Amino acid sequence: MNVLWLAVNAKYSHTSLAVRYLRECVPGSRISELSINEPLLDMLGAIADERPQVLGIACYIWNIEPIKQLLRLLAEAMPDLTIICGGPEVSYDTKEFMTAFPMVDFVVRGEGEEVCRELAKRDFCVDEDIPGLAWRGADGTIHVGRDVTVADLTAIPFPYRDEEMDAIKERILYYETTRGCPFSCAYCLSCATAGVRFLPLERVFRELDFFVRHDVRQVKFVDRTFNAKKSHFLPILKWLLALPDTCRTNFHFEVAIDYLDDDVLDVMSKLPPGRIQLEIGIQSTNETTLAAVSRVNHWEEIQSHIRRILSFHNMHLHVDLIAGLPGEGLSSFHQSFNDVYALQTDMLQLGFLKFLRGATMMNLVRPYHYRYMPMAPYEVLSSDALTYPEILWLKRFEAVFEYYYNAGRCRKTASYLIAAHENDDAFAFWQHLTDWWIGKGYHRVGHATKNLYAYLMEYAQTEYGEDECLMDNLLRYDALLADNGRIRPTFLAWNMETYQYATAPFWRGETVTDYLPGFVFKNWRDVRTHHHIEVFDVDVRRLIETGERLDRKTPLLFSFTPHGTTCQTITLEGLGNA
DSSP states (O other): OEEEEEEEEEEEEEEHHHHHHHHHHHHTEEEEEEESSHHHOOOHHHHHHHHHHHHHEETTTTTTTHHHHHHHHHHOOOTTEEEEESSSSSSSSSHHHHHHEEEEOOEEEBHHHHHHHOOOOOHTSSSSSOOEEEEEOSSSSSEEEOOOOOOOOOSSSOOOOOOHHHHHHHSEEOOSEEESSSSSOOOOOOGGOSSSOOOOOOHHHHHHHHHHHOOSSEEEEOOSSSSSHOOOOOOHHHHHHHOTTTTOOEEEEEEEGGGHHHHHHHHHHHHHHHHHEEEEEEEEEEHHHHTTOOOOOOHHHHHHHHHHHHTTSSEEEEEEEEEETTTTHHHHHHHHHHHHHTTSSSEEEEOOOOOHHHHHGGGGGGTTTEEEOSSTTEEEEEEOOOOOHHHHHHHHHHHHIIIITTTOSSSHHHHHHHHSSSOOOHHHHHHHHHHHHTTTTGGGGGOHHHHHHHHHHHHHHOOOOOOOOOHHHHHHHHHHHGGOOOOTTTTTTTTTTTTTHHHHHHOOOOOOOSSSSSSOOOOOHHHHEEOOOOOOOHHHHHHHHHOOEEEEEEEEEEEEEEEEEEEEOOHHHHHOOO
């Protein structure tokens, strides 16, 4: 029987773990991966080209709306197709879903590997209840079995194959060593499953070696809390530490950072740059709000551990806040934002509370007077603490913050402006920039990266009365630190040609190795690709660190690497001072 498992991913760069599991559980079946950005008729055509007799569709918050439209098309174009849906979006309110979409023959409720294996053994024909399966009888009656989990994870086969790796190794590959979560946060579906199940470490090491051998770009662990058990995760970190320096694979983990200890932090400090990155869900620093969603943050440990890890300079840290949590209005969110912003992590993701089917959060809708989107992604629209206009404004705040801070742009300029004009209140700076942005109508259009620097120049001059020369120096500095120095807005006073008399001898002289040990001049193209010397009229590094402005010619050497940009002050002969 021709069985096709379909994933509709959020982006082309993503891959689907679920359909690969099912492919391995049902011999002879195949997978197809599309993205939500493709037109519906193109999706339909891609499915029809495969000529499936059975189509299984993985349904998630990011794809359920286009899938609902696709189901209606499939019913018309391929009426004899047997359709199976599974995933979090259909594991709850299953009968209502099957009633609304009569073309769906089966719904898998919960973890589907064993259910689909059993269904395939029966040639996708069912006349009795199977745990984890909802099915439609010959008379149209809908039978709904209980949702299930896989008790023994070793029963699930490894989902990736050698022959597919060349085609997907540059994308994000998802992997898991655990299922379940030790915590019970009300907004998360993990609260619906008790306990944590683990893969044996011997298998984990074997499977991680598979990714390394295939030179994949990134492996993203979907373990809800990677550090749920030290005896499980610490050996994995040590295994990653032992990999050769030539390994380019990055491993992404979501951790409860306040539960790390000195043993773990010591191993992390020794990891080579780019080997791992961490995602840390902080969500809020308001203790009353956290208690309402059954979450406990040990704030002192969170701050201490983040600062310590940042001092290692070897990994990317991504932290999360959620807007719209119970009792957290703008004033409280202002404080949570400032608390987390002060840590200066690589990314501060601002998410919006979602009301997921099956999550405990649904029990808090009435007590906190929540209103939310009736369709995916079910985001909060208002509560007793936040009005809809405030939510809308926060959305625009998030967009501005994404353009600048989370894209790694203009961070030093922002730090200077926050200290100089906002009394170190970071939220106030981004708030005022957002209001100015909206006033200009910029929230309604897209923006080229180079224009972002011009906007910030205009904002600083018109709103703060900042000096153009000072802003030019700060923005040049920021532009070279961002995007590996590739984007250099033409309105800024770049001066490489002006100072070539001083920079050209530097690259062929003896002092270059004082700053770049082992450097050997090859050609000018190689120098320009990997390095840049810019002469500033102001000591920008001192200005940002201390707030003191020193007007003196300051040459800085920027080096562009796969793991980011480094910068150091250098001495150039014959440069002189302003």
